[in-house]
Amino acid sequence: xxxxxxxxxxxxxxxxxxxxxxxxxxxxxxxxxxxxxxxxxxxxxxxxxxxxxxxxxxxxxxxxxxxxxxxxxxxxxxxxxxxxxxxxxxxxxxxxxxxxxxxxxxxxxxxxxxxxxxxxxxxxxxxxxxxxxxxxxxxxxxxxxxxxxxxxxxxxxxxxxxxxxxxxxxxxxxxxxxxxxxxxxxxxxxxxxxxxxxxxxxxxxxxxxxxxxxxxxxxxxxxxxxxxxxxxxxxxxxxxxxxxxxxxxxxxxxxxxxxxxxxxxxxxxxxxxxxxxxxxxxxxxx
Amino acid sequence: xxxxxxxxxxxxxxxxxxxxxxxxxxxxxxxxxxxxxxxxxxxxxxxxxxxxxxxxxxxxxxxxxxxxxxxxxxxxxxxxxxxxxxxxxxxxxxxxxxxxxxxxxxxxxxxxxxxxxxxxxxxxxxxxxxxxxxxxxxxxxxxxxxxxxxxxxxxxxxxxxxxxxxxxxxxxxxxxxxxxxxxxxxxxxxxxxxxxxxxxxxxxxxxxxxxxxxxxxxxxxxxxxxxxxxxxxxxxxxxxxxxxxxxxxxxxxxxxxxxxxxxxxxxxxxxxxxxxxxxxxxxxxxxxxxxxxxxxxxxxxxxxxxxxxxxxxxxxxxxxxxxx
Amino acid sequence: xxxxxxxxxxxxxxxxxxxxxxxxxxxxxxxxxxxxxxxxxxxxxxxxxxxxxxxxxxxxxxxxxxxxxxxxxxxxxxxxxxxxxxxxxxxxxxxxxxxxxxxxxxxxxxxxxxxxxxxxxxxxxxxxxxxxxxxxxxxxxxxxxxxxxxxxxxxxxxxxxxxxxxxxxxxxxxxxxxxxxxxxxxxxxxxxxxxxxxxxxxxxxxxxxxxxxxxxxxxxxxxxxxxxxxxxxxxxxxxxxxxxxxxxxxxxxx
Numbered sequence: 001x002x003x004x005x006x007x008x009x010x011x012x013x014x015x016x017x018x019x020x021x022x023x024x025x026x027x028x029x030x031x032x033x034x035x036x037x038x039x040x041x042x043x044x045x046x047x048x049x050x051x052x053x054x055x056x057x058x059x060x061x062x063x064x065x066x067x068x069x070x071x072x073x074x075x076x077x078x079x080x081x082x083x084x085x086x087x088x089x090x091x092x093x094x095x096x097x098x099x100x101x102x103x104x105x106x107x108x109x110x111x112x113x114x115x116x117x118x119x120x121x122x123x124x125x126x127x128x129x130x131x132x133x134x135x136x137x138x139x140x141x142x143x144x145x146x147x148x149x150x151x152x153x154x155x156x157x158x159x160x161x162x163x164x165x166x167x168x169x170x171x172x173x174x175x176x177x178x179x180x181x182x183x184x185x186x187x188x189x190x191x192x193x194x195x196x197x198x199x200x201x202x203x204x205x206x207x208x209x210x211x212x213x214x215x216x217x218x219x220x221x222x223x224x225x226x227x228x229x230x231x232x233x234x235x236x237x238x239x240x241x242x243x244x245x246x247x248x249x250x251x252x253x254x255x256x257x258x259x260x261x262x263x264x265x266x267x268x269x270x271x272x273x274x275x276x277x278x279x280x281x282x283x284x285x286x
Numbered sequence: 287x288x289x290x291x292x293x294x295x296x297x298x299x300x301x302x303x304x305x306x307x308x309x310x311x312x313x314x315x316x317x318x319x320x321x322x323x324x325x326x327x328x329x330x331x332x333x334x335x336x337x338x339x340x341x342x343x344x345x346x347x348x349x350x351x352x353x354x355x356x357x358x359x360x361x362x363x364x365x366x367x368x369x370x371x372x373x374x375x376x377x378x379x380x381x382x383x384x385x386x387x388x389x390x391x392x393x394x395x396x397x398x399x400x401x402x403x404x405x406x407x408x409x410x411x412x413x414x415x416x417x418x419x420x421x422x423x424x425x426x427x428x429x430x431x432x433x434x435x436x437x438x439x440x441x442x443x444x445x446x447x448x449x450x451x452x453x454x455x456x457x458x459x460x461x462x463x464x465x466x467x468x469x470x471x472x473x474x475x476x477x478x479x480x481x482x483x484x485x486x487x488x489x490x491x492x493x494x495x496x497x498x499x500x501x502x503x504x505x506x507x508x509x510x511x512x513x514x515x516x517x518x519x520x521x522x523x524x525x526x527x528x529x530x531x532x533x534x535x536x537x538x539x540x541x542x543x544x545x546x547x548x549x550x551x552x553x554x555x556x557x558x559x560x561x562x563x564x565x566x567x568x569x570x571x572x573x574x575x576x577x578x579x580x581x582x583x584x585x586x587x588x589x590x591x592x593x594x595x596x597x598x599x600x601x602x603x604x605x606x607x608x609x610x
Numbered sequence: 611x612x613x614x615x616x617x618x619x620x621x622x623x624x625x626x627x628x629x630x631x632x633x634x635x636x637x638x639x640x641x642x643x644x645x646x647x648x649x650x651x652x653x654x655x656x657x658x659x660x661x662x663x664x665x666x667x668x669x670x671x672x673x674x675x676x677x678x679x680x681x682x683x684x685x686x687x688x689x690x691x692x693x694x695x696x697x698x699x700x701x702x703x704x705x706x707x708x709x710x711x712x713x714x715x716x717x718x719x720x721x722x723x724x725x726x727x728x729x730x731x732x733x734x735x736x737x738x739x740x741x742x743x744x745x746x747x748x749x750x751x752x753x754x755x756x757x758x759x760x761x762x763x764x765x766x767x768x769x770x771x772x773x774x775x776x777x778x779x780x781x782x783x784x785x786x787x788x789x790x791x792x793x794x795x796x797x798x799x800x801x802x803x804x805x806x807x808x809x810x811x812x813x814x815x816x817x818x819x820x821x822x823x824x825x826x827x828x829x830x831x832x833x834x835x836x837x838x839x840x841x842x843x844x845x846x847x848x849x850x851x852x853x854x855x856x857x858x859x860x861x862x863x864x
Contacts, residue, residue, distance in 0.1 A: 378698035
């Protein structure tokens with residue numbers, strides 16, 4: 001009685017152990033990749049008549065798992081599977097709104113947060129808008145992405161106005177359309193944009209919007225710090241040695257970013273910036 | 287023996303023929319029944335006998351509408367073969383019956399009763415009665431997947447009688463039963479007869495037919511080779527005696543000839559077959575050699591003897607031992 | 611009618627005792643696990659996914675039951691000869707066949723009904739509301755199951771159990787791929803239009819019964835639509851059952 005039970009336990013333990021070895025060697029997501037090389041969205045759709053929506057859900061779950069499985073700010077993130085997975089998902093279920101928004105968000109964001117492919121993101125949103133013409137949220141996102149990621153306030157405003165025409169859309173869309181056009185590039189407008197996205201978002205998209213808002217707050221704070229540094233230099237004739245100096249001189253604003261990491265100070269340039277170690281740091285932060 | 291009535295027979299088979307296709311080619315057919323004609327009077331117990339492949343089961347299936355004849359027809363209790371009205375008064379026990387594993391006998395009998403249109407109360411009572419009659423009341427609420435062949439056979443008999451049928455078809459009714467069971471079935475058949483039902487049963491166990499049947503038909507190769515009352519088919523002359531002796535060994539028997547036709551051993555005793563005329567001489571010879579005569583039994587021709595005599599060697603495809 | 615009811619009742623009893631309804635346990639596990647885990651994993655798409663899953667499970671499990679139990683309904687009885695003592699009683703072959711169909715139909719009704727209850731229970735437990743429109747999709751799925759049973763029944767009478775299983779499966783799959791069949795004309799160039807049309811009509815169009823996407827996304831499905839879908843199912847099933855009756859009347863039960 002004991003020996004077979006023991007044997008069964010040993011063999012059972014061997015299963016996940018060998019799986020881990022295989023994954024280490026051949027890569028954890030290879031099954032997904034292999035499948036994607038074989039099937040296009042249309043081909044998959046044709047395979048499962050009557051169960052397309054369910055399979056779309058499965059692909060959606062895989063997409064979230066795939067992306068969620070990689071840490072938000074990690075070194076070798078792979079984005080090559082994101083678009084194919086989302087493509088199959090929305091081919092199977094063209095009305096799965098969340099897939100368009102999620103996919104677009106992480107396609108558009110700069111590497112390493114996202115794939116850094118804003119054009120692809122916009123194309124995805126355009127597809128979503130075609131399939132869900134009465135969905136104001138997708139059209140709104142399309143407009144906002146034109147503004148923020150493609151630097152095209154004209155087009156952005158147009159699209160936002162279209163969104164405002166959709167029955168059931170909220171009144172702020174028209175206002176946003178005007179703002180985007182007037183103050184293109186302005187931080188306040190950006191804040192408006194990301195505020196809207198934050199309010200409507202869920203899960204990773206909400207977090208992403210929160211990060212953008214925090215970055216804007218950080219930039220505002222940095223503006224004040226840099227003004228204080230300049231004032232200090234003018235006043236004492238010497239650049240502050242560290243940021244504590246301006247604190248000692250009476251500066252009251254925050255010297256740490258919204259996630260609690262102290263600002264970095266480059267004395268030779270006389271400028272404070274976000275510390276590279278901060279999770280808010282991006283190359284070329286606007 | 288009941289007198290043969292002139293009233294309408296319970297079963298009137300006229301020229302029934304059936305052949306089966308062999309393989310998938312259109313041409314070849316194997317005849318299973320050739321021009322069968324039979325009448326079974328009401329109230330009789332009728333035996334249908336024959337070796338494997340002689341057409342006994344085919345006959346029953348044709349009568350019940352399970353298969354369809356090539357030609358011929360039959361009238362069952364005054365109705366044409368296959369009519370629903372006939373089946374209201376019929377009972378059928380198939381050979382090697384299979385019921386539903388997941389039902390209990392009580393449930394099966396209730397189901398059968400529903401098909402006859404009995405009311406719930408009538409079904410309940412009848413089920414109880416029948417379970418008792420065939421002796422499976424202790425297992426009345428046990429699922430039949432646990433049943434032995436003998437118990438299934440008993441249930442088979444019970445379900446054949448749910449509607450108090452006027453005509454009962456039994457295909458190998460004794461099969462799978464122990465001696466007590468067989469006696470029980472015999473009693474039931476006699477009881478049915480006493481109640482006025484007609485019983486038509488097919489069997490290859492000849493002694494059963496001998497004791498129960500008023501009339502028999504003997505089938506071979508799909509045709510009737512003998513038909514009629516038993517006393518008409520078998521000669522009743524006591525032709526042989528069986529003499530049971532002890533104290534002699536087989537080699538001694540040769541010395542008793544020419545009296546002894548054949549003999550067989552039964553343990554340390556011998557059973558000698560002796561023509562009636564030679565009996566006296568053989569008895570004396572046995573005693574002279576130091577043996578003892580234990581008993582003397584007259585033997586009349588049995589159905590088995592008849593079979594052997596009339597039918598000779600089995601033809602190709604016939605088997606004497608298993609049922610058909 | 612009473613005899614048909616007797617056969618139907620026994621058929622239902624058989625399903626229960628042969629544990630056909632155990633698939634419901636599996637369904638319950640799926641619903642529970644989904645309800646517990648999907649919220650985070652799907653970024654709050656759990657209600658939608660649970661509806662998709664519930665309806666798909668009804669469709670899939672129901673089809674498997676309709677098919678594999680359906681092909682055995684009559685042919686198993688013929689092969690095992692349990693049919694013989696019953697047909698010797700005053701029940702006609704027609705009544706037997708219809709009773710069997712009704713019995714399995716009822717079993718499927720119970721199965722689908724309990725799954726529906728389970729689906730609603732899960733949605734209510736997640737506080738997502740019990741959308742009555744789901745019932746339209748459930749109804750359509752049930753009609754599809756009846757069509758499947760009828761096909762399984764017919765095929766099992768004219769062929770053996772094994773052949774019937776495979777061929778019914780093929781028909782059911784073909785019936786779901788009706789768009790492929792529409793395009794057969796392109797794939798097989800020589801195919802004449804009438805043959806294509808005949809093919810399309812003969813094969814049961816299971817897409818008619820697939821309202822899942824529409825119902826989950828809240829598209830309107832009028833009672834008129836449902837009425838026509840029901841009429842199609844009735845016509846198709848009626849034809850197949852009638853053919854089955856004809857075939858069964860002629861079948862020799864050796």
